[in-house]
Amino acid sequence: MLEIKEVSKSYGGKNALEGVSLTLPRGEIVGLFGENGAGKTTLMKCVLGLLRYKGEIMLAGEPVGRKNLARLSFATGEHSFFPALSASEHRDFYAMHFPAFREKRFRGLMEFFGLPMNKALRGFSTGQKNQFEVIMALAQGADYILMDEPFAGNDVFNREDFYKVLSGILEPQETVLLSTHLLEEVEQFIGRAVLISRGRIVGDASAEELEAQGRGLLDYVKEKYRYRADRVSQALSELMEDGE
Amino acid sequence: MKKYLSVTALAARGVVYKLLGLTLLCALLRAGEFWLRLRAELKLPEAAPNIQWLLNDSRQSLIFGICFILLYAALCTVGLHARGGHPGYTLYRLRVSERVTAVLWAAVFAAALLIFWAAQAGASLLLCRLYAARVGAEAYDNQTFFVLFYQNRLLHSLLPLDETSRWLRNFCMAAGLGLSASAFSYRQRRGKLDYPAAAWGIYAAFIFPYGTGSFVHDMLMSLIFLFAAGISLYRIWEGGCYEA
Numbered sequence: 001m002l003e004i005k006e007v008s009k010s011y012g013g014k015n016a017l018e019g020v021s022l023t024l025p026r027g028e029i030v031g032l033f034g035e036n037g038a039g040k041t042t043l044m045k046c047v048l049g050l051l052r053y054k055g056e057i058m059l060a061g062e063p064v065g066r067k068n069l070a071r072l073s074f075a076t077g078e079h080s081f082f083p084a085l086s087a088s089e090h091r092d093f094y095a096m097h098f099p100a101f102r103e104k105r106f107r108g109l110m111e112f113f114g115l116p117m118n119k120a121l122r123g124f125s126t127g128q129k130n131q132f133e134v135i136m137a138l139a140q141g142a143d144y145i146l147m148d149e150p151f152a153g154n155d156v157f158n159r160e161d162f163y164k165v166l167s168g169i170l171e172p173q174e175t176v177l178l179s180t181h182l183l184e185e186v187e188q189f190i191g192r193a194v195l196i197s198r199g200r201i202v203g204d205a206s207a208e209e210l211e212a213q214g215r216g217l218l219d220y221v222k223e224k225y226r227y228r229a230d231r232v233s234q235a236l237s238e239l240m241e242d243g244e
Numbered sequence: 245m246k247k248y249l250s251v252t253a254l255a256a257r258g259v260v261y262k263l264l265g266l267t268l269l270c271a272l273l274r275a276g277e278f279w280l281r282l283r284a285e286l287k288l289p290e291a292a293p294n295i296q297w298l299l300n301d302s303r304q305s306l307i308f309g310i311c312f313i314l315l316y317a318a319l320c321t322v323g324l325h326a327r328g329g330h331p332g333y334t335l336y337r338l339r340v341s342e343r344v345t346a347v348l349w350a351a352v353f354a355a356a357l358l359i360f361w362a363a364q365a366g367a368s369l370l371l372c373r374l375y376a377a378r379v380g381a382e383a384y385d386n387q388t389f390f391v392l393f394y395q396n397r398l399l400h401s402l403l404p405l406d407e408t409s410r411w412l413r414n415f416c417m418a419a420g421l422g423l424s425a426s427a428f429s430y431r432q433r434r435g436k437l438d439y440p441a442a443a444w445g446i447y448a449a450f451i452f453p454y455g456t457g458s459f460v461h462d463m464l465m466s467l468i469f470l471f472a473a474g475i476s477l478y479r480i481w482e483g484g485c486y487e488a
Binding site: 045048049050051052066069070072074076078079080081082083084085093096097098121122 | 246247250254257258325328329330331332333334336337338339340341485486
């Protein structure tokens with residue numbers, strides 16, 4: 001279990017996270033949603049120890065550190081791979097450094113996306129780089145896979161197919177924390193939705209709870225963010241008045 | 245052992261083509277400049293030019309210095325966080341700690357500088373051969389080139405013969421610059437731009453041919469670059485999070 005307790009983080013006096021508490025049991029697929037600058041990326045980086053923070057982040061009862069860091073993997077739109085290496089070189093390198101590396105999964109996903117094995121990654125398209133980033137996060141053998149906007153730049157067919165494949169390949173002990181703006185695309189895929197806004201958790205509901213309430217993810221998000229359905233018409237009418 | 249070799253190989257791969265390219269470029273520019281001067285001198289009715297005068301009046305040190313700075317800059321860019329990727333997120337999670345990785349990379353960078361110097365010393369010997377082939381045997385004797393490597397500041401610094409203090413200075417310089425370049429990259433991944441580390445390369449390129457035959461100068465320079473090495477090691481040891 002990954003426990004995030006009262007985590008706060010500020011950048012030069014500006015709060016990015018304020019007392020965030022969250023528990024991620026093993027085997028869940030959790031969607032992390034929020035507007036730009038809400039704190040999604042900051043939260044993930046705090047979990048990985050990439051950023052200093054106040055509070056506590058525990059993995060199976062122990063603080064996240066060098067000893068247990070390999071149990072977490074990270075796929076980021078910033079790309080964490082080595083641009084000069086090819087996919088096969090990455091496979092060999094990661095297999096050496098992550099003992100639980102899943103060779104079979106790596107090969108399967110490479111074939112699924114049709115990525116070249118022997119071309120340096122700097123020669124990949126943005127979409128291919130994103131796909132490779134996700135492949136490496138899934139193939140490391142980590143128990144907790146953090147994905148931060150992993151499919152920005154990928155076409156809708158690739159994304160949808162990938163979610164289906166992901167649902168099929170994940171093992172019961174694997175947890176995915178997926179940050180994305182693409183609510184409708186992941187609605188069928190996630191088991192839980194966590195909403196973050198201005199550095200605070202503003203909503204946390206499982207798919208079952210939402211289903212029992214007869215609400216869709218989008219309605220839930222709109223409600224939590226106090227979305228005003230009339231804001232577009234109001235803005236348009238104000239603009240029209242100004243024009244006159 | 246393999247895990248250490250694998251991270252060392254990352255730096256070696258990042259350096260090898262830049263080192264080869266700049267070594268060749270520097271050697272070709274030096275040869276070109278020398279050839280033009282030699283040809284111009286040979287057209288004159290006077291006796292064949294003295295190689296020592298030719299080299300002392302040349303821009304060999306300037307060409308060498310510029311290529312040296314370019315090489316140092318190239319070393320500083322290995323492993324940087326840039327648009328192409330953020331490899332630090334992976335380096336941070338490997339079985340080899342990122343600090344140890346940074347020190348191993350420093351060793352690679354120092355080796356790259358020593359190889360560059362050795363190659364330029366070799367290129368200087370080729371210039372001597374070119375001179376011998378063009379001017380005829382009457383213009384030089386058995387001692388000419390041996391003496392040249394004592395009297396020309398750049399050549400003597402590249403191949404200090406029995407001047408132990410200059411060998412020591414060169415090794416200290418390579419160690420100091422290797423660690424500075426690695427510390428630059430290490431800190432840039434944490435959002436800190438280490439301008440003093442960058443300045444060491446310019447300083448080294450400037451002073452490289454100076455102070456030949458001065459034991460005190462060489463000892464002082466050795467101490468200065470050991471100091472640079474110490475500062476860089478401290479900055480790597482200090483570590484810190486990926487705040488940017």
